[in-house]
Amino acid sequence: MDYLLEALGIGISFPGVRALGRVDFRLRRGEIHALMGQNGAGKSTLLKILSGVYRPYEGRVLLRGQETRASSPTEAQRAGISTVHQELNLIPTLSVAENLFLGIQPLRAMRQIDWKKIHKEAEKVLSRLNLKIDVSEQLNSYSVAVQQLVAIARALLFSADVLILDEPTSSLDKEEVSNLFSVMRGLKADGLGIVFVTHFLDQMYEISDRATVLRNGELVGEFEVAKLSRIDLITAMVGEEVSARRAEEKFERRRVAASEPTPLLEVREATRFGAVAPFDLSFNRGEVLGFAGLLGSGRSEAARLIFGVDGLDRGEVRMDGHVIKLSSPHDAIAAGMGFCPEDRKTEGIIGALSVRENIILALQANRGIFNRLSRAEQENIAERFISSLSIKTPNGEQAVRNLSGGNQQKVIIARWLASNLRLLILDEPTRGIDVAAKTEIQKLILTLADEGLAVLFISSELDEVTRCCQRVAVWRDRRKIGELSGDDARVENIMETIARGREESGGENI
C-alpha cells in the first residue's frame, strides 16, 4: 500500500518529559484522517513534527515514499505539507489577496509585484473552495469561517498534498461547519490527504474515514471510523487501565451526603450564549461534586459562570435560597466562593508577589483597601497554611513563581481557605503536577469536604473524578448531559454517558 504520508516510530523528548514515543501515523491519498486524544496526549506535538516545527526527533517521516526532513514550517509547506492552525497565521489588516500571496508574490519586471495576477489567482483559488468574495478587502472584514477558508486556500497555493487542520471548527457555527466539511470533501476528491484534529466527536464521525488515537504520548491504534463505536473511541482516548488503577489506590469512596432541604448553592437555567447551554446544578455542604467531560465540553465555561468571571445571559444563582448578584468574581467571593482556575500561571498566581502576599490577597480584597491586615497577621496566616498544607517554600517571602506547580496550586487553595470559604471551585487542580503532589491535593480536597466545605472538582482524568466525588455532572458539546451519583458514578458509566450524549444534541455548536 502506498501512503501519501507515513510517520514511523516518531518520538521526541523535552527536558524532563517524554512527549511522544514510537508513534506511527499513516495518511492515504484522498482520505480524511482524524487525530484524536485528550489534552496532553501528544496530538499537537505530532503535528508540529510533521510540519517541521520540532527537530530533531526520533523516527522517520516519508512523504510520497521519500524521506523528508523539513526543518521549518516553510520548508514543510514547500514540500507539500501545509498546516492551518486554530489561531490563524494570517495578518488581519492585510487584504485577502495579500494574505494569500505573502512571501510568494509573483513579480513583474523590475521586481515589482504583479497585482493583476495576484488578484486573478486569488479569485481562482478561492473559487475552488466555493468562495466568491472581494479579494481586495481587508481580511478581518470577513468572518472567522471565511478567514479559515482563506488559510486553506493559501495552503493550496503551495500545491499542498497534505493538509493539516488543527481544530478548524472550534469557533464556527453549525452552517459554517457544514460548509467547511463540503470543502473538505471536495479536496478529498481531488486526492489530498487531510489530517483533522477536533474535540467534537460528532464532527469526527461525520467527516473522517480513519482515526488515529493517541494517549499520554503513545499510539493507541488506528481505526476505521465506520467500524469504531463511540464507547471504544472514548475508551481508547481515556484509557481502560483507569479502572484497574483505581482499585489499587486505597482511597475510600465516600458516602453520598444526606441531601439537605436547601442546598448551599443552586444554579437554575444558567446560560451564556455561545459558551454554555442552560443548566441546573446544586451544591451541598460537605460534598465534592465532579464535572466530567472531554476538552471543550463546556465544563470550564460553566465553572466560570458560577464564579462570575463571565456574566450570565440568562438564569440565576441562589446561595442559601437567596438569589445573588454575580457581575464579577468579587460578588462570588463575597458570597463565599473561591476559584482555582485551569491556567494557574496566567489566571491564578500573581507571580512576582510573595507566597505570603498571594495567600492573603483574596482575604484582603474582601476586607477592602483600608482594612489592611497587619504584617504580623499576614505572616501568621501565611505560616499557618504553609505548614498545614505543607507548602514547600524556604519562607513566606519567596516569590510564588519560584515554586513548583503543585506548591503554587496549594498557595491558591490556601488563598481561598484564608477567606470565608463555603464553595471551592477547582478547575483541573492536578494538571501538570507530579504524582505525589496530585495525591496530596486529592486528599486535601476530601479533607476539606469532610470539614463541611462544598467543592466543585473539574478534571479530565475520569478516575480522579470518580475517586474524589460523590456526584458527577457529565458535560458534552457545551451542555450538561447527565448527572451520576453514588455507585453509578463510575468511569464506565461516565464514558457511556459521554458517548451516548443527548439524542437531539447532534454535536451542534451553540
Added chain:
Amino acid sequence: MKKFALNIIRSPYFWSLVFLAALFAFNLAFTERFGVVEVKDGRLYGNIIDILRRSVPTMLLGTGMTLVIATGGIDLSVGAIIAVAGAIAALLARGNFHFMIIVLPPLLAAAVAGCWNGFLVAKAGIQPFVATLILMVSGRGVAQLLCGGQIIKFSHPAFEYLSAGYVFGLPFGLYLSAGVLLSVWLLTRRTALGLFIESVGINPVASRHVGISASRIKLLVYVFSGICAGMAGLVLTTEIRGADANNVGLNLELDAVLATVLGGTSMTGGKFYLAGSVVGALIIQTLTTTILARGVARPATLVVKAFVVILISLIQSPSFRAQVLRMGKAGEARA
C-alpha cells in the same frame, strides 16, 4: 540596622543610589563651592539646596507616575496638566483672591483631567500610551486658550510662597514634596492599596479572580497622577510668576518616567519603589546642575544625560549583567 542595609543593597535602585553618591562625590571634589551651604537671613543657600529645590516638580510628578507605571500604564499628559493648572492659577492670582481660591480650582481641574485619563484607560480600555497622549496634545491647547495666547503675569505674595517661601531655613517646596511622598507612602503601604496596585500591574486577570477591581484601582492612580501634576504646575507657575502655556512643564512627563524607571519600577508594571523614584529625580537634577556647573553648553546636557541613562539602565538590567558575567568567565577560561 543590618537588615535595613541589606534591604538597600538588594533593592532594585541600589545602583542608582550608588550613581547618585558618585555624582555627589565627583562634584564635591571638582566643582567649586559645591558642598558649601551658606546661611543668609536664616535661609540656607547653596548648590545642594538648589538641587533639592529644583527637583521638587519632578519628584511630585514621579510620585504619581510611579503608581501609574506600577499598574502597567503610563501618563504622558502630566506636562500638559501642568500647563492647564498653571493657566487657571495665574488667571485667579491676577484677581487677588485668597490663597485657597487660587490653589483649589487648578487642583480640581487636574483631578478631572486625571479622571478623564483613568476613564479612557480603565473603562474604555484604550492603551494608556494613546489615552494619555490625547490629553498631552489637547491639554496644552486648552491652556493656551485660557491664556489667550499670552503669558499671563501676576503678583500675589501669598501664592508665590509655594516656591519663594522658606520654612526653618529650607524652601517650602521641599516640605510639599516630602509631605506628598509621605502621605502616598502611608496610603499605599499602610493600607492594602499598594498591594492591590502591584497585583493589578503584575497579573490583571488573576487580580480580578481574587476580587480586586482593576478598573477602580487604575482610575485612582490616574486621578492621583493628575493631582500631582496640578501641584507641580502650581510650583512651576509661581517660580516665574506667570503662566507660559507653551513652555511650562515641557517634556517633564519624560523626566518623570525616567525618574520612575531609574528608581527601579519596571515599565511592565508590578512592584514599585517610591524612594527609588526620589533617587531618580535627584539624579536627573544633580546631573543637570553638574553639567551646567562644569560649563558644558546647554544643548550638550541632553547628550550627556542620555549617556548616563543608558549606563544606569545597563547596570540595572539583569540580562546585561549576566552577559557581562559570562563574558568575564569566558575570558578567564581563555586565559
